[in-house]
Amino acid sequence: MSIEARTFADEHWGLAPLLTRREDLSSTFEDLLSVDAVDELVSERGVRTPFARMAKNGSLTARENFTDSGGFGAEVTDQLDSAGILAAFADGHTLVLQGLHRLWPPLIHFAGELVRDLGHPVQVNSYITPASSRGFDPHYDVHDVFVLQISGEKRWILHPPVHQHPLSHQPWSDRKDDVAAMARTTPTIDTVLREGDSLYVPRGWIHSAQALGDTSIHLTVGMSAFTRYDLLHHLVSTFAEDARFRSPLPVGIDLTDADAVAPHVRALLADLVSALDENDAPVNREHAVADRVGRRFTEVTRPAPVRPLATIGSMAALSANSVVGWRPGLHARIVDADDAVTVTTRTKSVRLPAVCASAVHQLHSGKDCVVGELSGLDTDDALVVVRRLLREGIVVPRSSPVPPTD
Template sequence: MVTTGPRPDAQPALARCLRIPVEQFAAEYWGRRALLSRASELTSGFDDLFTADAVDELVTRRGVRTPFIRMAREGSVLPASAYTAPGGLGAEVGDQVSSDQVLERFADGATIVLQGLHRLWPPIIDYTRALVDDLGHPVQVNAYVTPRSSQGFDPHYDTHDVFVLQVAGEKHWRIHEPVHVDPLGSQPWTEHRAAVARAALGAPAIDAVLRPGDALYLPRGWIHSATSGDATSVHLTVGMAAYTRADVVSALLAGVGESAALRASLPVGIDFADAEAFAPVLRETVEALVELVGQSDAAGTAARLGRRFDGDIRAEPLAPLATLDALERLDAATAVRWRGSLRARIVASGDRVRIVSRTKTLSLPIEAEQAVRRIAEGAPIEVGSLPGLDAESAVVVARRLVREGFAVAPA
């Protein structure tokens, strides 16, 4: 499997959120401990990703609809009707953001939540894709815009790891250690509401004011709440949905259909209320499951997880008009590169080489294998320099790769 687009060893998308080396973060903090990084300790701020002006543009000019926007006040999510309205002539939808209502709710102390910015806002689209490549886990990004001296949500925990990136204003964060370690997506904080509330009354592990350019890492399960300062606060929450060993188990169990013993019907007249009678069925099932798991191989299990991962992320977007224009101009002097974050397998067999992604398969003559593998390394290369092909054949292969969305020809 290849996942490319240039990915320097420094993992820059991840490194810019950390005051410590990526290797130390991975070994000592990832999924274990919270980490506060001050702007003075980081290489750059975050205003290249998002700004207060971007909030106003999304609310006023982008036609944002639910669920890409929501609002909350004092721990309660407001009904969509409180901040949306029909789009008017030519946009007959009933849930477009209403700037008038957003202003009214915001002035009353409600927090604006702009969700799914990794699908809406170009700088964050690009950054998210790079961060996914660095982490190897799916990523989503929301923005939280809180009016002065307000709190949008009560103390709670998330079921995914997060980076909090402060963009504008200040926010006072109180962080407490988990009451439920490493919660899964099916184990929300509301299942431990009382314990979370009690923990939030104790001494915090981190009690700090985040200012523009500061970053805070929280593993899933860490309890947090935040209150804005004397001005509007804007921060990005980068949610990282880490795959877990429970996901590996799910991938293993996805192969139960390969076991004849596990496919077998349960006995006629089985009584699930009779635990003693059910015990032999359970024992035989566990034995068959142990046998199946024992026969599982890393490649097959990883492939199942890989297919899920492919569905959770997005490759670099393709510009239809620019791509067709590039195809018209593509020649031996054109530089092409692999499409960013596109995961695919390159399989050589007989007289063909196949490129297999989640959505399609492209088959080319075996003579193109070296060229395909060179492009898949990620760095741009002139078409006429592709190995194993003459200039005319290289142009044909490059055009196929660009046309089918495996490679791009930057302007």
């Protein structure tokens, strides 16, 4: 039976797997990817490595076996070769299409919505496995995943972590023996996913999969969760502005002698406690850490794409009745000043007259806005401001213009 989002967040996120059957969902995944879509991506879209790889029995397939030049006018040498993929696939090699949240429109929109729901970065790969073939050995990932079974059947075997909540620099290959030993024990989950089924696998959980019968296609939706360690990392970085923590260790110290280093570690911890207790340091550091984490989040996520030609057309046809909205997924810092309001995104900073502040905040709320109804601006000024924000990719056209009223 499907569960509420709050229950998933409290009882499964980062903690325990969750199996959901097709009959418990209100919809399936046909709108995200299909067998025909995979064929189209491989044969007609000019996909290049590293957006694809192949593997068999846990080993990667040599790239030259499934890529080739695109021919006249597209002489790049690493485009997918559909005939090469056919031969390798028939020989039991699994095809992995990577970064589909950047390639395939339904998954671009799906990933964007999921980022907004989860608050963490998302990626989408697809695994296309020949009948009765295994792609990779038992392993764990350093990110959480949702497995969405698109077609065929695949048997999934899950074992508990040997290293809970692994960080990105703590891959399963560092613990091969422990992983292999755990994989020989009784599994926590041993199940077959069929079309429309899904499985949540927290990072660190050991898993392997094998296609059954016909070709199996599934999506792996990876979620790279920000962690408490990330907060700690950014907290420590705020101390770079404090001279106490930039001072050198003594001349002549033996850094290979733990007893010689230990007193300096204890002194450092004491200074950290003292620094955290000083004046308004806790509040200031909280804001500094939040700002750093926010900047990192915007670096690794992307807003919804814009349509350049359609936007140019909307700018030309813009009227008081046109409807626009903030570009989905675009993170920005808005600063009000006496003489201006500034919108700063990951890639640019746009400065507008202070009279535009209310309109900018109205747009930033995420609600669709009628141009002629923007707060604090007359129609002519609103048209100028919206054209500028459309040009900069900060707002986007939302729908057909609202019919004029009598």
